[in-house]
Amino acid sequence: MARSLPSLxxxxxxxxAGRHESFSRAANELGVSHSAISRHVRGLEDxxxxxxxxxxxxxxxxxQAGARYLAALSPAFDRIAEASEVFAQRPAGQVTVDAEPxxxxxxxxxxxxxxxxKYPDIELRLEASTMLADIARYEVDVAIRFYHAGPPSDDGLLxxxxxLYPFAAPSLVPDPLSPxxxxxxxxxxxxxxxxxxxxAAVCGCDLSHVAQSDWRLRSVLSYAAALAGQGVLLTSADVTEGDVNAGRLVQCSDIGFRMGSYHLVAGEGVMRRGPARLFRDWLLDQSALLRSTSG
Incomplete structure (x- = not known):
């Protein structure tokens, strides 16, 4: 029996259009005009x-009807894409990643x-922000975020x-100092x-009598200030590795503490796409040492 299907x-x-809730963004994604999206949608409604x-x-x-229809269609398109990728000689496509700056x-x-x-036919689109992009609406495919108490769902991968340890430029801290x-x-x-x-509490020191400015910077600017020898920064060895190896920063103390963790989170169904899975697997492989050495 022939299937009675609407126009593909x-x-x-x-x-x-449903994922983006925007005809314009749907038109950009599919490479067609806004009027073409509108015409197809109105025809589908009829x-x-x-x-x-x-x-x-x-x-x-x-x-409400549109949301239910989208919930049924999106996984079907994901499965079609996944099935097609199985027969591709080389994985192709794009992955949009939003990571903390x-x-x-x-x-x-x-x-x-x-x-x-390893994957020359995969286009990786990298964005950076501190706000969690709406992966549920496909603003990005995956996001890398720092969570104080773990990701908001069980889907986040560590x-x-x-x-966190104190780091500073060698010009500011040429020799080891007590806390x-x-x-x-x-x-x-x-x-x-x-x-x-x-x-300070971990070190058993009283910080209340230490005069310090109330001015605070965002993480990227704080890091630049540390490189310029303008202060000591508490951060993790994963982001300082390159500058420590190059001699631009030194770890000032062996005393550290954990405050949270970086996780990879993805939109529903994203990992059914081959390029996204390959990026996830590559990221987990590259970051394996961060987990094995940081417990």
Whole structure:
């Protein structure tokens, strides 16, 4: 018996528009015009007899029927893509990765040549931000984020739980210092949490009598300030490895503490795509030492 299917072009147009809740972004993804997406979606609505989108003052939003239809269609398209990739001689496609800026710049980017050499037909699109992108709406495929108490779901994969140690330029700390003396130096403070108070407590030092500026920088700027010899920074060895090996930073103390961990999180169904799976597996392989040495 022949299947009674709507136009596959219409289904693709709806699925892309539904993921983005935007006809314009769907048009960009599929390489067609905005009017083509609108025409396909309206034709699909007539075909199945249901309204899939409602118009907003700026853009569109899925109706309840549209959300249910999208939930059924997206996994089907994922399975078609996965089945097709099985027969491809070389994996191809693109993966959009959103990582925390410091981790992206200092740990991920220096290792990407290895990924490109292994998978030259996969286009890796790297973005950096501290806000968690909406992976549920496919703004990005995967995100690498630092969580204080683990990711919000069981789907997050541990990348690194490296402890925080004090690091500084050799010009600022040419010789080892005791924790008490180290705390007398300019301390580069985290914008969102006072990690120095926790480190002082671990060391058994009283930080309340140490005069320090209330000014706090974002992580990338704090790191640059540490490289410039302007203060001591509490951060992890995963992001300082390159600069320590090059002699631009030194670890100032063997006393550290754990405050959280980096995890890889992905949108639902993303890992059914071959390129995303290959990036995940490559990332876990590259970061294996971060987990084995940081417990």
């Amino acid at each position: 072009n219409a289904l693709r147009a709806f699925e892309a 075909r199945i007899g249901a309204q899939l989108f409602r118009d907003l003052p700026r853009g569109v939003a899925l109706t 410091l981790f992206a710049a200092n740990w991920l980017i220096p290792r990407l040549n290895d990924f490109y050499q 990348i690194s739980n490296a402890p 008490a003396d180290l705390l007398k130096l300019p301390l580069l403070r985290d914008r969102y949490e006072d990690t120095w108070a926790k480190w």
